[in-house]
Amino acid sequence: MRIILVGFGVVGQNLAKLLLSRSADLYGQYGMKPRIxxxxxxxxxxxxxxxxxxxxxxxxxxxxxxxxxxxxxxQFDVQQVIENVEAEIVIECTPTNLxxxxxxxxxxxxxxxxxxxxxxxxxxxxxxAFPSLIELANFNGVMLRFSGTVGGGTPILEFAKRxxxxxxxxxxxxxxxxxxxxxxxxxEERLTYDQALKDASEKGYAEAxxxxxxxxYDAAAKLVIMANWIMGMKVTIRDVKRSGIVxxxxxxxxxxxxxxKSIKLLAVCDGRHLEVGATEVPxxxxxxxxxxxxxxxxxxxxxxxxxxxxxxxxxxETASAILRDMxxxxxxxxSK
Numbered sequence: 001m002r003i004i005l006v007g008f009g010v011v012g013q014n015l016a017k018l019l020l021s022r023s024a025d026l027y028g029q030y031g032m033k034p035r036i037x038x039x040x041x042x043x044x045x046x047x048x049x050x051x052x053x054x055x056x057x058x059x060x061x062x063x064x065x066x067x068x069x070x071x072x073x074x075q076f077d078v079q080q081v082i083e084n085v086e087a088e089i090v091i092e093c094t095p096t097n098l099x100x101x102x103x104x105x106x107x108x109x110x111x112x113x114x115x116x117x118x119x120x121x122x123x124x125x126x127x128x129a130f131p132s133l134i135e136l137a138n139f140n141g142v143m144l145r146f147s148g149t150v151g152g153g154t155p156i157l158e159f160a161k162r163x164x165x166x167x168x169x170x171x172x173x174x175x176x177x178x179x180x181x182x183x184x185x186x187x188e189e190r191l192t193y194d195q196a197l198k199d200a201s202e203k204g205y206a207e208a209x210x211x212x213x214x215x216x217y218d219a220a221a222k223l224v225i226m227a228n229w230i231m232g233m234k235v236t237i238r239d240v241k242r243s244g245i246v247x248x249x250x251x252x253x254x255x256x257x258x259x260x261k262s263i264k265l266l267a268v269c270d271g272r273h274l275e276v277g278a279t280e281v282p283x284x285x286x287x288x289x290x291x292x293x294x295x296x297x298x299x300x301x302x303x304x305x306x307x308x309x310x311x312x313x314x315x316x317e318t319a320s321a322i323l324r325d326m327x328x329x330x331x332x333x334x335s336k
Contacts, residue, residue, distance in 0.1 A: 001034045001330060004085055004116070006078060006107050007093030008041040008057075008067055011121055011148070014315035015091070015322055016054045022323070032330055038085045039067055040078050047085055078103065082110045089329060091322060092120040098217055098237060101125040108133060112140045117333065119325040121148035121318055127221035127237040130228040143332060145325035146229075150176065150222045151294055153317025154310025155324065160230045160298055167300040169230055173268040174287055174296030176222040178312035179205050179213040180245050180265040185290040187253045188262065193245075205292055215244035216265060216276040223267040223274050226296075231271060243277040256280050262288050 005012055019026075019034055026032040035051030046052055046067045061067055082090055090111035094104050104122040111118045118137070120126065125133060126146055137144040150156050160169060175181050182205050186196035197214070200206040212218045220240040227233040245265055256263050259280075264287075266279040281288045286307040289295045294312030299305050311317050 001032055001089060001326070002037045002051075002087040003034055003326075004038040004040075004082060004087045004090045004111075005036050005093065006040050006082070006090060007095075007122075008039055008061060009093065009095075010315040011318045011322075012039070012041070012091075012093045013058060013061065014319040015093075016058055018316065018319045018323060020054050030327055030330060032327070034326065037087055038081050040081050041067060043067070045078075045081055047081065049086065078107065079110050082107060082116070083114050087116060089117045089119060089326065092118065092122050094122055096122055096212070096218075096221070097124040098127055098212065098221060101128045105129065108144070109136065112136050112142050112144065115140060115142060117143045117329050118145070119148075119322055119329070120144070120146045121322060123149045123218070123221040123225065126228075127224045129236065130224060131234040131236075134228070143329050145328060146225065147325050148318040148321035149225055151296075151308075151321075152311055152313045153320045154294060154308065154312065155321075156294070156296055156308055156310075157226065157229055158324070159306075159308045160226070160296075164298060164300055164303065164306065167303045169298050169300045171268075171270045172226065172230070172296055172298045173266055175264055175289060175294055176267045176296070176312070177213055177216075177219040177265055178292035178294060179210065180216075180219070181290070181294070181312075182292045183214070184245060184248075184253070184263055184265065187248070187250060188257060188290075190250070190254075192250055193248060213244075214246050216242045217244075219265055219267045219276045220274075223269060223276060227269045227274055230298075231269060233269075233271075235274060240274040240276060242275070245278050248278055260284075262290075264288065 038047045043066050092107050101124040105125040108125050182200050183196040220242045224237050260283050261280040264281045267276045287295045287297045295309040297307040
């Protein structure tokens with residue numbers, strides 16, 4: 001299995017570490033010998049048809065900030081690597097852009113048009129154009145997988161798609177953003193919003209610009225991916241009624257606590273409408289988790305309600321989701 005890895009930040013580097021540590025397991029259990037034949041990031045590219053030395057790649061990145069074989073920025077083109085390097089899978093790990101989805105959108109389209117399967121942890125293209133991207137994948141006879149876009153290492157999408165496939169999911173609701181959940185949890189400990197946000201930033205849970213998290217965009221993007229994949233809807237992020245947690249007062253947090261509830265940033269899909277907003281949730285509700293945890297409750301026609309809880313983010317957790325997708329593609333395509 002030959003792989004082109006686009007993006008070598010936290011997730012890309014953790015994937016390289018995971019492939020190194022699990023190489024024997026992958027071959028023994030699944031007959032897989034993944035080879036990263038090309039790795040590209042903002043500063044250059046490394047290409048080797050025989051497979052790149054992942055230890056060397058990681059070491060060079062750590063020491064110099066560049067990857068093995070890096071070339072001058074003006075001489076290298078990601079699209080050319082994706083289109084011309086022979087590989088079966090492209091893994092897209094560039095940062096999320098919810099304005100136009102670029103550059104990830106172009107990467108996904110180029111990969112599928114050249115007959116390559118795609119694994120994406122980039123929510124931007126999927127939030128903006130999920131239906132058309134799935135259509136493009138089907139047209140080109142390739143698989144598009146994206147486990148790491150929702151729930152990180154927690155198999156939220158797989159749980160709904162596989163474990164509940166004998167039933168019909170009618171709705172779901174949940175906490176899909178760990179950063180806002182952490183902030184709201186800290187506010188229950190009597191920190192102000194600004195203090196809780198500062199604490200989240202210091203612990204690495206919040207970005208330097210936390211807008212995507214605190215204004216509900218990240219949760220909305222994940223909600224769209226879930227609604228399309230699980231419920232068969234044809235929606236984009238523009239269809240989500242969205243609000244965030246900015247402006248929530250400590251007094252409101254305390255008032256909810258006194259009545260046995262917590263204020264959470266809840267994402268809800270009832271099969272017709274999509275909404276993200278701050279909502280009072282009873283403490284005894286299984287979806288009412290604290291800290292950076294994510295939780296989703298699925299309501300189905302015959303099985304009632306099922307809740308899945310787990311870590312929502314993290315470099316190694318997301319890398320493990322990529323590995324799940326690789327195994328699925330291998331089982332679906334290469335084992336035939």
